[in-house]
Amino acid sequence: NECASPQKYHVDCDSNAVCVDTEEGYSCRCRPGFADISEAFNRLPGRKCVEAVNECLDTRLNQCSENAICEDAKEGYICTCRQGFVDASPNITHYPGRICNKPRKPDDDHQVSHQLDSCNPKDPRCGNNAICTDRKNKGQFICECAEKAFRFDDGSCRLSAACDVSNDCDKNAVCANVFDSYKCQCRPGYIDLSPDPETRPGRYCKELVNECATNAHDCSPFAECIDATDGYACVCTDGFSDTSSTAGLLPGRKCSNSSNECLDRSTHTCDDNADCIDTPDGYNCQCISGYVDVSSSANLPPGRVCTVQTTCPKQKTDLMFLIDGSGSIGSYVFKHEVLRFIKEFVELFDIGLDRTRVGLIQYSDQIRHEFDLNQYSDKSSLLHAIESTHYLTG
Helix, strand or coil: CHHHCCCCCCCCCCCCEEEEECCCCEEEEECCCEEECHHHHCCCCCCCEEECCCHHHCHHHCCCCCCEEEEEECCEEEEEECCCCEECCCCCCCCCCCCEECCCCCCCCCCCCCCCCECCCCCCCCCCCEEEECCCCCCCCEEEECCCEEECCCCCEEECCHHHHCCCCCCCEEEEEECCEEEEEECCCEEECCCCCCCCCCCCEEECCCCCCCCCCCCCCCEEEEEECCEEEEEECCCEEECHHHHCCCCCCCEEECCCHHHCHHHCCCCCCEEEEEECCEEEEEECCCEEECHHHHCCCCCCCEEECCCHHHCCEEEEEEEECCCCCCHHHHHHHHHHHHHHHHCCCCECCCCEEEEEEEECCCEEEEECCCCCCCHHHHHHHHHCCCCCCC
């Protein structure tokens, strides 16, 4: 339990997180009232916990305009100018909604400094954001600013709520009104991958996924996962060499111990009668001269079970096995120990009616002749018969 001895096991949970013991190790969970922002720092969950403050609840904690809506976010807040107001913030792309102005619409009773253009409703030629209309129903058609547009001193009509009319901002972007136009900004947690992010940002916003923090990666257990904008990279840690290419894998997917396991008997599984051969990817075992490798019979890699090569196989021999099939043996031991031993032993001999013959008898509360000496004349058939022997029990 690493959580019980955090210093001993180098538990790296944040001071405002709780350590939770698991079968694989431990996990960290931010305490109530704290927000987990570990992902933003390329860390596992619970490694970076900050006090969960809603800046929108107190105007002293945010810089949003009084004419803006404050939206709380995991890391900070977002300001968006209210409908009918124009965003005039100095840095509207990164800090929108700090200054929101409402355009002044000239009063109907006051004389404006320009002459309204008359127009023909059948062939209207009004400027941008203007329509040809008979406002006073007197048959006098003039060009007036369309809905959500305001006339400025230069006589032009400019939109003040372009976001409400039509915009091509990504669904994961914030649309901010500016005079006669709008600007898009990707929300926190999304990266701007727009074709022209400098002049037309916020058109394509892709969610930032930290595969390293969410453990959604295939790095080797002995590699460090490094988060990147377009994915992640794996780098083998000190003491391990990258052998991914030998398996046709991407870097950091297979990391092998750089040390020589063959130098220490406790770090390899070779048989005592086998040579340990160090390789870049670990080690290999090879039975020494005079010993036969029967590891495959036990479903083990080569060189794990080496049996002495005797002179018996070269002589004409009869082998009769008498095996215990009583209930005290158990089906697992019978199959994985008793029958395995017989198969490994038979592997040492040259099987044939004029060379080595094998018979098998099983006893329990009854005696059963599994097969006689003259029944099998080749090794493959004999091994299959041994493998197919049923446990008597009793």
